[in-house]
Amino acid sequence: MIISEKPDAANRIAAALDDNGKTMRETDNGVPFFAAKNGDKEIIVASALGHLYTVAGVNKGEWDYPVFGYQWLPRWMVEKSASKIRIWLKVLSKLAESAEDFVDACDYDVEGSIIGYSILKYACRGREKLAKRMKYSTLTREELRDSFSNLLPHLDFELVESGLARHEVDWLYGINLSRALTLAVRNSSGMYATLSTGRVQGPTLKYLEIREKNIRVFVPTPFWSITAKISIDDHMFDLEYEKKTIETKAEAGGIIAACKGKDGKVVKIDVKEFHQNPPVPFDLGTLQSEAYKFFKHTPIQTSKIAQHLYVNTLISYPRTSSQKLPPVIGYNAILKKLSQSMLYQKVAQKLLAQATLKPNEGSKFDPAHPAIYPTGNLPEKVLDTSEKNIYDLIVRRFFAVFGEPAIKQSIKVSVDINQYLFFMTGYRTLKECWMEYYKPYVYSKDISLPLLFEGQRVAIEKVLLRNSFTKPPVRYNPRSLLKKMEREEIGTKATRAMTIQTLYARKYLEGEQNMTITDLGFEVAEVLRNYCPSVVSSEMTRRLEEKMEQIQLKHETKQNVLVDAVETLKKVTLTLKHNQSEIGAQLGQKIKQAHHDKQTIGNCPKCQTGKLITIRSKKTSKRFVGCTNFFEGTCITSFPLPQTGSIKPLAAPCKACSYPVIKVLINQKQPWNLCLNANCPSKVQKK
Amino acid sequence: MSCKICSRPIKEKGYCSLHLKAYQNIYEKFGVWEKALEVSWMDYLVKISKNSLTGEWAKEVVEHLIEDESRNVKEK
Numbered sequence: 001m002i003i004s005e006k007p008d009a010a011n012r013i014a015a016a017l018d019d020n021g022k023t024m025r026e027t028d029n030g031v032p033f034f035a036a037k038n039g040d041k042e043i044i045v046a047s048a049l050g051h052l053y054t055v056a057g058v059n060k061g062e063w064d065y066p067v068f069g070y071q072w073l074p075r076w077m078v079e080k081s082a083s084k085i086r087i088w089l090k091v092l093s094k095l096a097e098s099a100e101d102f103v104d105a106c107d108y109d110v111e112g113s114i115i116g117y118s119i120l121k122y123a124c125r126g127r128e129k130l131a132k133r134m135k136y137s138t139l140t141r142e143e144l145r146d147s148f149s150n151l152l153p154h155l156d157f158e159l160v161e162s163g164l165a166r167h168e169v170d171w172l173y174g175i176n177l178s179r180a181l182t183l184a185v186r187n188s189s190g191m192y193a194t195l196s197t198g199r200v201q202g203p204t205l206k207y208l209e210i211r212e213k214n215i216r217v218f219v220p221t222p223f224w225s226i227t228a229k230i231s232i233d234d235h236m237f238d239l240e241y242e243k244k245t246i247e248t249k250a251e252a253g254g255i256i257a258a259c260k261g262k263d264g265k266v267v268k269i270d271v272k273e274f275h276q277n278p279p280v281p282f283d284l285g286t287l288q289s290e291a292y293k294f295f296k297h298t299p300i301q302t303s304k305i306a307q308h309l310y311v312n313t314l315i316s317y318p319r320t321s322s323q324k325l326p327p328v329i330g331y332n333a334i335l336k337k338l339s340q341s342m343l344y345q346k347v348a349q350k351l352l353a354q355a356t357l358k359p360n361e362g363s364k365f366d367p368a369h370p371a372i373y374p375t376g377n378l379p380e381k382v383l384d385t386s387e388k389n390i391y392d393l394i395v396r397r398f399f400a401v402f403g404e405p406a407i408k409q410s411i412k413v414s415v416d417i418n419q420y421l422f423f424m425t426g427y428r429t430l431k432e433c434w435m436e437y438y439k440p441y442v443y444s445k446d447i448s449l450p451l452l453f454e455g456q457r458v459a460i461e462k463v464l465l466r467n468s469f470t471k472p473p474v475r476y477n478p479r480s481l482l483k484k485m486e487r488e489e490i491g492t493k494a495t496r497a498m499t500i501q502t503l504y505a506r507k508y509l510e511g512e513q514n515m516t517i518t519d520l521g522f523e524v525a526e527v528l529r530n531y532c533p534s535v536v537s538s539e540m541t542r543r544l545e546e547k548m549e550q551i552q553l554k555h556e557t558k559q560n561v562l563v564d565a566v567e568t569l570k571k572v573t574l575t576l577k578h579n580q581s582e583i584g585a586q587l588g589q590k591i592k593q594a595h596h597d598k599q600t601i602g603n604c605p606k607c608q609t610g611k612l613i614t615i616r617s618k619k620t621s622k623r624f625v626g627c628t629n630f631f632e633g634t635c636i637t638s639f640p641l642p643q644t645g646s647i648k649p650l651a652a653p654c655k656a657c658s659y660p661v662i663k664v665l666i667n668q669k670q671p672w673n674l675c676l677n678a679n680c681p682s683k684v685q686k687k
Numbered sequence: 688m689s690c691k692i693c694s695r696p697i698k699e700k701g702y703c704s705l706h707l708k709a710y711q712n713i714y715e716k717f718g719v720w721e722k723a724l725e726v727s728w729m730d731y732l733v734k735i736s737k738n739s740l741t742g743e744w745a746k747e748v749v750e751h752l753i754e755d756e757s758r759n760v761k762e763k
């Protein structure tokens with residue numbers, strides 16, 4: 001009996017191991033499994049459905065904190081939505097009864113190892129110590145057969161321990177902190193609102209909070225820059241003054257005055273050649289980052305698409321942090337297969353003609369998998385646009401890493417205008433090399449310059465002064481936030497994107513490309529920072545991550561890590577309990593306010609007694625403003641609203657007509673104020 | 688006692704910790720503006736209150752300071 005992670009992978013494995021390449025799909029109570037014949041072996045490939053077991057509290061009755069007692073239970077016993085798993089586990093147990101040997105073929109990483117381990121332990125009645133392990137990075141027939149004939153003698157218990165520790169620690173943090181916040185609000189204001197936070201969520205929220213604070217308290221300062229325009233052969237070129245930012249208007253004015261009407265003289269032409277190395281192979285983070293850059297896919301979307309391509313044997317296992325491509329993957333064979341495609345033929349053949357193939361590897365390493373690479377298999381079915389995009393990106397990246405460094409040239413021209421020095425810089429790509437292979441995901445930013453010689457006099461057409469202001473920090477987008485988490489080493493490649501998703505689900509975060517922390521998110525971050533700084537500290541979170549990694553290397557034990565976590569949480573929960581009423585008041589007020597802000601726009605200008613609230617029409621699902629007295633049947637006042645963006649009522653009414661005014665916030669646009677009155681005198685004037 | 692602008696508790700100078708940070712920023716940056724443009728305190732406040740890059744909380748404090756300032760002028 002072979003256990004894989006998901007049904008589609010089970011099907012692939014069965015087909016690959018069967019000597020005739022055929023599988024028998026069978027079902028029991030709707031649960032699929034696959035039969036195959038391999039030599040004299042009768043094989044059943046069954047599968048999990050992701051995690052079938054989860055951490056849950058021992059004591060169900062009391063809803064309080066701190067809680068430290070937990071156990072691993074089938075998910076159907078804990079989550080209402082997981083009822084399907086009950087039958088699933090029954091079928092697995094039944095299949096296990098008639099099996100002689102067990103093989104764990106779940107994904108070879110922390111999550112996959114826990115999935116296989118818990119099924120073998122709980123559903124197959126203690127077979128985890130006897131089972132063998134299949135290790136592979138692609139679902140291609142060749143690799144699966146090879147992996148099956150070279151089974152690892154046992155499960156990777158260190159990986160399993162480390163994974164169990166992570167789940168247990170995360171459960172302890174999540175349940176204790178979330179209950180502390182929720183109960184603080186409930187006990188102090190009687191309000192019921194589910195608030196949550198967690199071990200990785202806390203620090204992530206803090207990054208967003210710090211960024212938002214810096215934006216909101218930002219005060220811009222002025223600076224000036226100077227550009228001189230020269231005309232050569234009817235073409236205009238810009239020369240930048242050597243000081244990019246000039247701090248005072250007086251200084252800038254002085255330079256302008258001195259340069260006006262003067263000629264320039266080319267004093268130096270500096271030509272430099274430099275190399276630009278090819279990119280490194282894709283680990284999941286880099287793939288997500290590039291996919292966001294070119295297709296605006298969120299990290300989770302990219303992860304899902306890549307998983308799909310993997311199951312269809314088009315690419316290797318995507319949840320990897322490796323930037324290495326070892327020779328065993330067979331560069332030549334992959335390129336040969338890819339050269340069968342019209343799309344990739346030219347580049348693949350060019351690479352095959354190279355004397356040697358050596359990838360430009362990055363520094364990151366993953367003990368379980370190589371970097372993401374195409375298997376060489378071409379799509380059997382038509383891929384949809386986003387799948388096609390990600391596949392193409394992965395193939396071309398694979399090509400690019402084998403390319404020679406590109407050779408580029410920079411040309412810096414220095415021009416003296418009345419003793420003030422100005423520059424212009426041009427770039428030229430002399431040899432594209434790898435850049436040719438990675439197109440269209442790279443383009444040479446060439447800037448051409450006119451032909452000049454040292455000592456040449458040039459006519460200055462204009463000298464321009466530009467006044468600018470320093471800019472506030474930019475808000476995070478899915479790509480930059482993920483990168484920040486990676487840099488701070490919090491969470492894992494498999495969980496980071498989910499953590500961000502949870503922040504949205506809790507309404508701590510809004511805006512897709514321009515991530516903005518909500519008032520509630522802000523308050524939660526403040527509470528955590530004030531009352532349990534250790535929970536949101538990157539330093540502490542990273543240290544814990546390191547310890548869990550150390551379990552894999554046998555330098556640390558699961559027991560130690562858990563004892564530490566419980567000790568920390570004991571202290572933290574004590575402080576939280578002690579300050580429960582302040583915390584509850586602070587959070588409760590924001591929850592109330594958030595609810596209120598969303599609803600009430602102001603007083604009804606017609607009936608004077610009702611309140612104007614935002615309503616969503618059940619028929620058209622469009623939003624508008626209506627009077628609360630409508631429900632009493634006494635007022636029918638209503639106003640249309642813009643259908644996109646968020647709306648904030650302003651305290652001051654319109655100066656022209658004293659109707660309520662709202663502020664409309666649409667992503668990446670300047671917010672604007674809108675008077676609800678369509679016939680407001682201020683609007684009539686504009687018309 | 689709560690902040691002159693919002694309902695948070697006062698940290699210093701009548702402002703909560705968040706508005707205080709904005710207030711300190713406004714004071715700090717005046718030096719840069721004064722040197723750059725030779726502006727008066729009041730001109731500076733008006734300029735940053737109209738600048739779209741000024742942060743939300745900084746704007747709230749600026750508006751408050753402008754009110755204070757004009758009240759002072761009237762009283763004189």
Ligand SMILES: [Zn+2]
Nearest residue numbers: 690693703706
């Ligand atoms: Zn305040």
